[in-house]
Amino acid sequence: MTSERPSVLQPEMPATRWGDPDHATGLPDGVRDLVGLVFPIRDTPARADVTVPASRLAEAQLAGLRAIVGDDNVVLDDAVRRQRTRGKSTPDLLRQRSGDLGDAPDVVVRPAGHDEVVAVLAYAQEQRIAVVPFGGGTAVTGGLVADPAGLAGVLSLDLGRMRGLLALDPVSSTATLEPGLRGPEAEALLAAHGMMLGHFPQSFEYATIGGFAATRSSGQSSAGYGRFDSMVVALRVATPVGEVRLGASPANASGPDLRELFLGSEGAFGVITEVTVRIRPLPEVKEYEGWRWPSFDAGADAMRALAQSDLLPTVIRLSDESETAINLADPESIGGEGDAGCLMIVGHEGTPAAVAAKKAAVTEALTALGGTAQGSGPGEAWAHGRFNAPYLRDSLLDNGVLVETLETVTYWSNRDNLYARVKAALQETLGEGAMVLCHISHVYATGCSLYFTVAAPGGADPLATWLPAKAAACEAIVAAGASITHHHAVGTDHRPYLSAEIGEVGVEVLRAVKKAVDPAGILNPGVLIP
Numbered sequence: 001m002t003s004e005r006p007s008v009l010q011p012e013m014p015a016t017r018w019g020d021p022d023h024a025t026g027l028p029d030g031v032r033d034l035v036g037l038v039f040p041i042r043d044t045p046a047r048a049d050v051t052v053p054a055s056r057l058a059e060a061q062l063a064g065l066r067a068i069v070g071d072d073n074v075v076l077d078d079a080v081r082r083q084r085t086r087g088k089s090t091p092d093l094l095r096q097r098s099g100d101l102g103d104a105p106d107v108v109v110r111p112a113g114h115d116e117v118v119a120v121l122a123y124a125q126e127q128r129i130a131v132v133p134f135g136g137g138t139a140v141t142g143g144l145v146a147d148p149a150g151l152a153g154v155l156s157l158d159l160g161r162m163r164g165l166l167a168l169d170p171v172s173s174t175a176t177l178e179p180g181l182r183g184p185e186a187e188a189l190l191a192a193h194g195m196m197l198g199h200f201p202q203s204f205e206y207a208t209i210g211g212f213a214a215t216r217s218s219g220q221s222s223a224g225y226g227r228f229d230s231m232v233v234a235l236r237v238a239t240p241v242g243e244v245r246l247g248a249s250p251a252n253a254s255g256p257d258l259r260e261l262f263l264g265s266e267g268a269f270g271v272i273t274e275v276t277v278r279i280r281p282l283p284e285v286k287e288y289e290g291w292r293w294p295s296f297d298a299g300a301d302a303m304r305a306l307a308q309s310d311l312l313p314t315v316i317r318l319s320d321e322s323e324t325a326i327n328l329a330d331p332e333s334i335g336g337e338g339d340a341g342c343l344m345i346v347g348h349e350g351t352p353a354a355v356a357a358k359k360a361a362v363t364e365a366l367t368a369l370g371g372t373a374q375g376s377g378p379g380e381a382w383a384h385g386r387f388n389a390p391y392l393r394d395s396l397l398d399n400g401v402l403v404e405t406l407e408t409v410t411y412w413s414n415r416d417n418l419y420a421r422v423k424a425a426l427q428e429t430l431g432e433g434a435m436v437l438c439h440i441s442h443v444y445a446t447g448c449s450l451y452f453t454v455a456a457p458g459g460a461d462p463l464a465t466w467l468p469a470k471a472a473a474c475e476a477i478v479a480a481g482a483s484i485t486h487h488h489a490v491g492t493d494h495r496p497y498l499s500a501e502i503g504e505v506g507v508e509v510l511r512a513v514k515k516a517v518d519p520a521g522i523l524n525p526g527v528l529i530p
């Protein structure tokens, strides 16, 4: 087949905010009043009067890049460089909002395809220019902040022109996608063939196929469709020393699986230029419903029971008592004061027969475990608003309220210990006025992730309020023996904690691979590898 391209492209995100500018709304007055009862409200607009530092690259270097990708695709424009400065974590947004553009790339280069990526990398290696692969720019752990020490400057390699469906194999149920396709664009291309990928992180609207692979992302339907890395069957990667093609067969015993080396490599080992994923037919039926549990423990135990009996639905997520009360609960259906309970969302997707069979079995199991069915209302409400939270974060930041999230993962036997430690670390650092909420949304037979959301008064310097809390939470995660990240990746923010998790020998393995594929150290220097 010839490459197919999306007919509708997602609009660009603003530098200081999340998402589609047309979807952004301020806080409705009633909500603002409600927030004001809990947190001091202070108008905190983003600064607009900022300029990007001058490019450090020489004119001859820019000319060399233009010779590879064409004049129009070597961009020095302030707005474009600002938009590609860092990612979309709350600290990233706070720095952008305060006018701190110290990490702005010196140039944005937009290759048309794999061959141009190879040529740009070779040139950057020769000229000693740091290269930061840029997909959707939704990184939340500092993966787009390279350290250019000893190098000529930073080149943001924007993969936005590489947005094709290159091949579709209906017999094997695979599709080969270019890295710059954003979530909705990839799904629209597959839907035209009656197929889907089924990867729906909260950043779905803007994150890209290459970014999903580079960060080992996990989506809201991970219980049914798996993590993104489990969907990948083949990869094509451009490195400064040549190309790597992996995945000649779906599974093999040809030594260690090198696909795993590049999945999660966060741009430090190469630029992923093609991703072949397994695809599945579009679901004919989607049903989401709510279940009430008397406690977080009871709900978590039920999730474990489902996971360990191969009974997982497509979507399963459980809010703790605080998150249920704040975010999801309809107080009347969940119970009044003293009986707040916890809300679980359970979603089934597939053919009518498969959904009916799975739903009956899951309903029987959850009822036997002590859950109370709440009907489709809470489930449909969740499905309707599933991508809205980042827009709300901007509105809260506008009003001086600090909002941020972090996540971790551990074995079931350590879940409660991890939950208690991280919650206490956040609460103690941020103070009693802060809200610390948690949910479980990715489960395995052996364990689960914990996803924390905090809201706190931002104060005069919200970044200074958040950073000690994040450090305390990371230390609590390490002390609990859990993983520093389940799906947000390492970036620069989690790098100091990686050796505690994989050990010094593990770090040396990463360094050795880096040296082999990137001897000049130009690929995302400072990201991932301690």
Ligand SMILES: Cc1cc2nc3c(=O)[nH]c(=O)nc-3n(C[C@H](O)[C@H](O)[C@H](O)COP(=O)(O)OP(=O)(O)OC[C@H]3O[C@@H](n4cnc5c(N)ncnc54)[C@H](O)[C@@H]3O)c2cc1C
Residues within 6 Å of the ligand: 018, 087, 088, 089, 132, 133, 134, 135, 136, 137, 138, 139, 140, 142, 143, 144, 159, 179, 200, 201, 202, 203, 206, 207, 208, 209, 210, 211, 212, 213, 214, 215, 216, 217, 218, 219, 220, 265, 266, 267, 268, 270, 271, 272, 273, 390, 487, 488, 489, 524, 527
């Ligand atoms: C509001 C919000 C919600 C989020 N929700 C989720 C969620 O539910 N699940 C989840 O897993 N994550 C989530 N994230 C994190 C983020 O969306 C993911 O890490 C995502 O996979 C990043 O994709 P991207 O295309 O935006 O990558 P970018 O942000 O552009 O890049 C991320 C990292 O990968 C590298 N990279 C990007 N493309 C390539 C490539 N082609 N080759 C090599 N390296 C590359 C970059 O250099 C960088 O280090 C969320 C983020 C936000 C802001």
